[in-house]
Amino acid sequence: MTSTSTRRGADEIGSTPAGPRPLPPLGPQRSVPAPEEVDTVLDSGLRVIAVRRAEVPMVELRLRVPFADTSGREESDHAAVAEVLATTILSGTASRGRVAVDDELAGVGGELGFSVDPERLTVSGHALADGTDTLLAVLADLLLSATHPDDELARERARLVERIELAFAQPSVIARRALQERRYGAHPVTREMPRPEEVTRVTADAVRALQASALQPGGSVLVLVGDLDPADAVSRVERALAGWTGGRAAELPALPALTARDxxxxxxxxxxxxxxxxxxxxxxxxxxxxxxxxxxxxxxxxxxxxxxxxxxxxxxxxxxxxxxxxxxxxxxxxxxxxxxxxxxxxxxxxxxxxxxxxxxxxxxxxxxxxxxxxxxxxxxxxxxxxxxxxxxxxxxxxxxxxxxxxxxxxxxxxxxxxxxxxxxxxxxxxxxxxxxxxxxxxxxxxxxxxxxxxxxxxxx
Structure with a gap:
């Protein structure tokens, strides 16, 4: 006994004898509801934005600190020192070694990562909602008392040099650097990646000095999004970062006008x-x-x-x-x-x-x-x-x-x-x-x- 299949293929489903089926019209765009939020500036000059998004019991953290080179020198070492700082800041503090930092974050399902570019230092992290205080405590300790140990710095500096040497051989990196210089000349924004020899010369004292002088709350922005009460979250930030005071973080000067040319x-x-x-x-x-x-x-x-x-x-x-x-x-x-x-x-x-x-x-x-x-x-x-x-x-x-x-x-x-x-x-x-x-x-x-x-x- 044989049977004839009535299953249709995709081409049959998507068309009629008269041709392809027309797509139905899109409905009106739904508005995006405003979540519960607090947006305020602390006495230190730090702007804090806390948003309640309780889909999962987590909290996401983003910190952006203006971290520009204000030396005015064309051959500045700022980019190299800043890269080493971002690479070694998780190596430990005066009260927490690297292992302790990792263990405390892991205990609340948390993580913190630091990166830097010519404009800013960025911190990205997350933790379980009930670990928010721990996440903020570790962040505060890193911002205020990271030690950048000499031995850790030497190892991380060597790894960074290797990564930069590999990156400098990539056509996309070569093109990006050339484009930046074509657009903006010697402006600090063009120093997106230091040269290997510049990183090799970076000392622990230079890194510690940069953290003390440039890592400032004024003009910085801290965002917390997750399963939290916004007003309470701001209070927790204020307590955790009470010791983070000082001046205003350094911002890049305006970019030169981009002009058309060959x-x-x-x-x-x-x-x-x-x-x-x-x-x-x-x-x-x-x-x-x-x-x-x-x-x-x-x-x-x-x-x-x-x-x-x-x-x-x-x-x-x-x-x-x-x-x-x-x-x-x-x-x-x-x-x-x-x-x-x-x-x-x-x-x-x-x-x-x-x-x-x-x-x-x-x-x-x-x-x-x-x-x-x-x-x-x-x-x-x-x-x-x-x-x-x-x-x-x-x-x-x-x-x-x-x-x-x-x-x-x-x-x-x-x-x-x-x-x-x-x-x-x-x-x-x-x-x-x-x-x-x-x-x-x-x-x-x-x-x-x-x-x-x-x-x-x-x-x-």
Missing amino acids: LLLVDRPGAVQSQLRLSAPAVGRTDPRYAALQLANLALGGYFSSRLVENLREDKGYTYHASSSLELDPHGAVLVVETDVASEVTAPALLETRYELGRLAVVPPTADEVESARRYLVGSLLISMTTQAGYASTVAALAAHGLSSSWVREHPARIEAVTADEVAAAAAEFFAPTAFTGVVVADAARAGYGLRALGGVETP
């Missing part, structure tokens, strides 16, 4: 791939054009369903990845367009990148492109707020730019309100090829001829 060819002999990095001025979160700019950026290269990906990856096969993004800082924002391609197609890839920039400026995104980007952007924003960790990171980033958490809750409505004409205006204003500068990191012997023929590139 790209710079950075020679990397023997390279089999080239790195294209283009950048132009943009506007930040408080500008009324920001939402339209975000949508225009997505249409260009901000996600997989974008023009750059369709052209450089799907049509030409030049690359696996091409993107455009917005880099935000407290003073504004810049656009970055990037891709890595084989050496032999360096000039053609740059040509197509410029073509897509020009096409976006004069042939703006269609209504379908705008709507697709809108759905992606709103969805991504909402996803970033669904977890305690994501919400804590988002709130901390906003606070560092002088914004409150209400901004992120209200932004989906701003995105929904953007018209196709506003996206077209943003595309024309910000994405014209003549607005960009940047670098091409490539083997000049293989790629130089094509780039010179194309023009707009300074070549050796």
Whole structure:
């Protein structure tokens, strides 16, 4: 006896005899409810934001301390000392050794991590909700009395040198450093990673001196998100960090204006791939054009369903990845367009990148492109707020730019309100090829001829 299967395949389910089934219209965007929150500034100058999100019995912690180089010296050792500080601060305090720090945090399901960049020192951590006091106590001890032991520092410094040497050989790091210097010259923001020889010269005394002088509460932001009572959490922070007093943390000076000029060819002999990095001025979160700019950026290269990906990856096969993004800082924002391609197609890839920039400026995104980007952007924003960790990171980033958490809750409505004409205006204003500068990191012997023929590139 035989039977005939009536099971349908995906192609049959998704279509009708007349063609593909139309997608149902999206419903109205739901508003994001405001959680219970306290946002206050302590007498020390530390801003504390405590948010109740009780989905799981955990607390997420984010601390951002402005940690800029204010020496004014072009050959400053600040970046090297700061990196060593962030690497060794968990090595112990006057009252807790490294093992004791780890054990106390582990006992409350907790963890703390330190990182540093030219703008700030960042602490990320979490713990079970009933371990909040322990998490704060360990944090306070590290901030106030980390000892940076000589033997631990020597070992961590050697490991850091190895990591930096490996990183400096990576094409993406070479391209990033070259782009920063092309955009901002000798500004401290360009020192995102110290050189190995600079780290080798760092002493324990220099690290301890930097912690004492630069790790200050004034202007810093501490965010706690989780299963907590916000007012009570602020009181706990105030008690735990009562000893953390002093001046105001050092902030970066405003970045120099980003000006349009030719790209710079950075020679990397023997390279089999080239790195294209283009950048132009943009506007930040408080500008009324920001939402339209975000949508225009997505249409260009901000996600997989974008023009750059369709052209450089799907049509030409030049690359696996091409993107455009917005880099935000407290003073504004810049656009970055990037891709890595084989050496032999360096000039053609740059040509197509410029073509897509020009096409976006004069042939703006269609209504379908705008709507697709809108759905992606709103969805991504909402996803970033669904977890305690994501919400804590988002709130901390906003606070560092002088914004409150209400901004992120209200932004989906701003995105929904953007018209196709506003996206077209943003595309024309910000994405014209003549607005960009940047670098091409490539083997000049293989790629130089094509780039010179194309023009707009300074070549050796």
